[in-house]
Amino acid sequence: MDSKFPKGLPYSTLVTDRHQSYFKMNVKDHQVCLAHLLRNAVYLNELDSNQNWSRRFIQLIEHSINLRREGNITSRKIKVLKTKMKNLLGESLTHLDNEFEKFKRGILKVKDYLFTFLSNPSVPYDNNASERGVRKIKIKQKVSGCFRTDGGADDFAKLHSIAETAMKNGNSKFNAILAVVQQ
Known part of the structure; x- marks a missing residue:
């Protein structure tokens, strides 16, 4: 990427998966692809259908997408979403399969880029x-x-x-x- 874009993409918002190389680039902002996260969370549901953590994660992400689709976004609603996500990511998952903790750790690394699309209407929520x-x-x-x-x-x-x-x-x-x- 650096050979093709030596100065980075300082006016662009990248919508990507969670691969760390994207987060090292010089860009305006990031948005994590929510379609990828939803697929990962569905896998966790299939892995353990008795838990509800991944279902709540899915509901929160789907709610954010619906807010965007409806054009019903306010700074207060964004703040509430971020607080709910912070609380969800703060829960202990040690009683669940290791895949849950691995997913949560990955989300924690990119948590600041989950809801960029709500603040910037030109940014899609998936890639x-x-x-x-x-x-x-x-x-x-x-x-x-x-x-x-x-x-x-x-x-x-x-x-x-x-x-x-x-x-x-x-x-x-x-x-x-x-x-x-x-x-």
Whole structure:
């Protein structure tokens, strides 16, 4: 990442999983992908259906997402959510499977980035759209084994970006690429 973005992304908010390398980058802010956290919490539910800690975690995250969807966000509601999360993360989980404690420790490391999306309407609560955007590149890489050169990978990424942006804006992918080539 540092070779592609030597100055970081100081005006960007990264929406990512909890991999620590993202949190070392020079960026404006972070938002942890809540879809990833929900999947992890569902796994914990399946691991031990008799506990309610992970169910309460899921309910809290889903409540925050619903607040955003409804546009019903106030600073007081954000403060209440953060307090509830702090209390939930403060509970002892030693009586449960080690996976619960491991998950909680991971959340504690990124707790300040769970609700960024509530304060900033341009920040999504998940990175699913980004992952869909990368999926085609990963498929290309798996089919051919690799990109032959960095330049080839960069060209593929540029064309893919142009095509996907055109599609998201309701325009023809072909016409967008053609317009760039004709310049």
